[in-house]
Each structure stands twice: as C-alpha cells, then as structure tokens.
Amino acid sequence: MSRVCVISPFTGLAGDMLLAALVDAGAPLEAVRAAVADTGLTGWDLAVTPVLTHGLTGRRATVSVTDGATSRKAGELIAMASRVRDREVAEVAVAALRAIAEVEGRLHGEEPDQVHLHELGGHDTLVDIVGVAAALRALDVRAVHCEALPIGAGTVRTAHGVLPCPAPATSALLAGARVVGTSLSGETVTPTAAALLLAIGADYGPAPAMRMGSTGYGVGTRTLPDRPNVAVVRLGDREPADVRDLVVLETNLDDVTGEVLGYVVALLLDSGALDSWITPVTMKKGRPGHVLHALATPEAADGIERRMLVETGTLGVRRTTVRRDAQPRETDTVQVRGMPVRRKHGPHHGKPEYDDAVTVARQTGLPLRTVLGMAARSTEER
Known part of the structure; x- marks a missing residue:
C-alpha cells in the first residue's frame, strides 16, 4: 500500500x-x-x-x-x-x-x-x-x-x-x-x-x-x-502498482510489406497481445528491415508466437522475459463540442483517448490536435 x-x-x-x-x-x-x-x-x-x-x-x-x-x-x-x-x-x-x-x-x-x-x-x-x-x-x-x-x-x-x-x-x-x-x-x-x-x-x-x-x-x-x-x-x-513478469516476442523481417506488417500488429493485439510494435532496422548486407515485437503474458505467449510465425513466414521468434511495473490508472470523460472524450489518467500524466478525439474531429471539422488540446485542458468534473 x-x-x-x-x-x-x-x-x-x-x-x-x-x-x-x-x-x-x-x-x-x-x-x-x-x-x-x-x-x-x-x-x-x-x-x-x-x-x-x-x-x-x-x-x-x-x-x-x-x-x-x-x-x-x-x-x-x-x-x-x-x-x-x-x-x-x-x-x-x-x-x-x-x-x-x-x-x-x-x-x-x-x-x-x-x-x-x-x-x-x-x-x-x-x-x-x-x-x-x-x-x-x-x-x-x-x-x-x-x-x-x-x-x-x-x-x-x-x-x-x-x-x-x-x-x-x-x-x-x-x-x-x-x-x-x-x-x-x-x-x-x-x-x-x-x-x-x-x-x-x-x-x-x-x-x-x-x-x-x-x-x-x-x-x-x-x-x-x-x-x-x-x-x-x-x-x-x-493499491500498489501491478508488477509482473511478461514475455517479449520478436522477430527480424526483411521480406514483409508494410501493409502486411500493419495487419499483423493489429492481429496480434486482437489475439491477446498486451502491446505490439515495429522497429525499423538495418540488417546484414545493408538490407533495410523491421523487427516485429509483441508483449504478452506467459500464458498467451505460445498462441502469439504461432500467429507471428504463420502470418510473417519468419523462421524464428526470440523470447525475453521482462518485468512490467504497471501504474494504477483511471478514466474520466469530458465533453468537447457536446461529444464525449474519454481521458486516461496515471499517477504522473493523463491524455485523451485517440479514437474518441478522432470521432469529434471528423464530426466537427476541427483539427485533431485542437480536439486533443481541448480535451486535455477541460476542467469538467467527472
């Protein structure tokens, strides 16, 4: 505590x-x-x-x-x-x-x-x-x-x-x-x-x-x-922060298109990955490539690895055990031009939810950065 x-x-x-x-x-x-x-x-x-x-x-x-x-x-x-x-x-x-x-x-x-x-x-x-x-x-x-x-x-x-x-x-x-x-x-x-x-x-x-x-x-x-x-x-x-051991799965790719990579990231998240991201790298012989990463619980790691293998055709996936310190967070909702925008708050920082801000921007014609700023500055109580 x-x-x-x-x-x-x-x-x-x-x-x-x-x-x-x-x-x-x-x-x-x-x-x-x-x-x-x-x-x-x-x-x-x-x-x-x-x-x-x-x-x-x-x-x-x-x-x-x-x-x-x-x-x-x-x-x-x-x-x-x-x-x-x-x-x-x-x-x-x-x-x-x-x-x-x-x-x-x-x-x-x-x-x-x-x-x-x-x-x-x-x-x-x-x-x-x-x-x-x-x-x-x-x-x-x-x-x-x-x-x-x-x-x-x-x-x-x-x-x-x-x-x-x-x-x-x-x-x-x-x-x-x-x-x-x-x-x-x-x-x-x-x-x-x-x-x-x-x-x-x-x-x-x-x-x-x-x-x-x-x-x-x-x-x-x-x-x-x-x-x-x-x-x-x-x-x-x-309550103390949620500290637990997780698994990072990653593989090097130099023959997968950007469209496929974007699809795989979304697919891994839908399949239970806690996070997924891509890092651009320079591989052997000067070839440009990407590292596909996924963060998963130990229980979900096998299923996430199979997805990575099947969707990318890679010949191997590396595993690393990491410790994640997840800080407590809570969510409130404010109104921007009469539409709800959720905001996620941690102990040291908070920010509006991107998807909600995009919806407001599309329906009002306001620039997305303006909507994000309005939501962040709002003093409306929950």
Whole structure:
C-alpha cells in the first residue's frame, strides 16, 4: 500500500491550516514538536486545539512566542531547517524555504540567502514548514494531491505596503498550480502554503483511486460569516502498482510489406497481445528491415508466437522475459463540442483517448490536435 494525502482547500490554504489538518487526521503532535525542536528555535510553543466553527469541529494550530525575534534572513531559517535529524523532513523544509528565498530575492533584487523575510521570517513560518514536513513523514505519506486553490481578490497588507492579492511572492510560488476564483476577498493562499505545495511535489491532477482513511480539518484564524474557514485533508491507501513478469516476442523481417506488417500488429493485439510494435532496422548486407515485437503474458505467449510465425513466414521468434511495473490508472470523460472524450489518467500524466478525439474531429471539422488540446485542458468534473 502507498499512503496518499488529498488536500481540499475549501476556503484557501495556509501553513498553519495544513499543519492543523494533518494533526487532526492523525499525525502525532509529539513528532511535529520534536522536529521543530531539532532546528534550535527557542522561545516557542505549539498548541493544536479543537475548534467548533459553523457546526464543524476541526483543529487550529497556534504558535506562542516568548522571544522578540519577529523576522530573520532567509539563510538563517534554511540553516535551522537543515538541522532536523530526519533527513526527509529536513529536505522538504529546506526546499520550501529556499523556494521562498529565491522568489523574495528576485522580487527585491537581493541574494536569496541574504533577503530579509518580514512576515515570513518569524517563528510561525519555521514551525509551520518543518511541522507539515514532519507530519507528512509521520503519516508515511508518499504522494500529495491538491484540489484547485481558491484565489481571493482585493489586497493584502505587508511590510512593503498594500499589495494586490495574491501577493507577488505567492503568485510566483504558485506557477503551475491549479487555481480557481472565489467570492472570498483577501489573502486565501499564503506564501508558506504555496512553498510547501511546491516542496512536497503536490500534483494538481485528479486524485488516484484509494481506500479511504482518516480525514482532518484545519481551521484558519479568519472568521467567515457563512462558512467554516477550513482546509481539509483526506488520507488513503493506494493499491500498489501491478508488477509482473511478461514475455517479449520478436522477430527480424526483411521480406514483409508494410501493409502486411500493419495487419499483423493489429492481429496480434486482437489475439491477446498486451502491446505490439515495429522497429525499423538495418540488417546484414545493408538490407533495410523491421523487427516485429509483441508483449504478452506467459500464458498467451505460445498462441502469439504461432500467429507471428504463420502470418510473417519468419523462421524464428526470440523470447525475453521482462518485468512490467504497471501504474494504477483511471478514466474520466469530458465533453468537447457536446461529444464525449474519454481521458486516461496515471499517477504522473493523463491524455485523451485517440479514437474518441478522432470521432469529434471528423464530426466537427476541427483539427485533431485542437480536439486533443481541448480535451486535455477541460476542467469538467467527472
């Protein structure tokens, strides 16, 4: 099993909201505190307490500070995060802080390590970033998926004055993220949250099929009149990839026409081959030729080999045992010009089904590449 965390930023996302939601979902607070203590940070305490808001009980993370250091240079925070003994936690925390430093450095024309972090340089930022990394590690999360982030309008007040929402640093950190507009005003996604999503490699595609586990609710400090201000995390276990031994059958051909080769590939697929393909090669005496390949289960290999022998007239077929790691995949359907196009999604990539896109292209007169692009960009829910 592989543990997955799905983040649903109902009203937005901040570092403290994500930390509180992970603790609410079962991350041990002791592990979070221990990781933060490794940094050498002094004069702080972290409490994660139940909060009832609009009929929903979640948790709120609060950092209490007893020393006067309210801001630091980025290099100081990075050095502190690097002291965390668990290297996986340290790597995520350092990556998040470096992302903030690089963005702030570009915005202010300074070297990343030397840039002075104001709102982001206090205790809260280090506690939230190290805490989230430690919570994910304690929960053994191996993949994070995030739903579309709601982006608020209006302004946010910073040490540099009033800036538009999202703040410039947040906008830069969210490059490539999936976002959506919201009726909420003000800052709905913080730079800390954006940097954490970047550092943990959050995927914004459809969440994978998984066996549902615990759910956690992280409550923000802002009070909304008509809804709970929460971020939600759902934990689940994904079935492992289908790993099995298969057989590759192949034969060299220099006297079979292209028409026959195309027919044989289709025939082998219809006969039970998992895949079939052709590779152009130069054979002995400089003759052009092709290698016909077929991928089959061990049980189907004999029948596939007989087909290859009969249809091509070849004098021999080679066999190689290979191990295939088949990743989990799922399919959804979107509408393009009122017609359905299926899309296949794996853990790292998705694409429209070619045959469906061809049907739409033929019936609408649109170029096939346009149909494929429209289907890939569609945000229609399943």
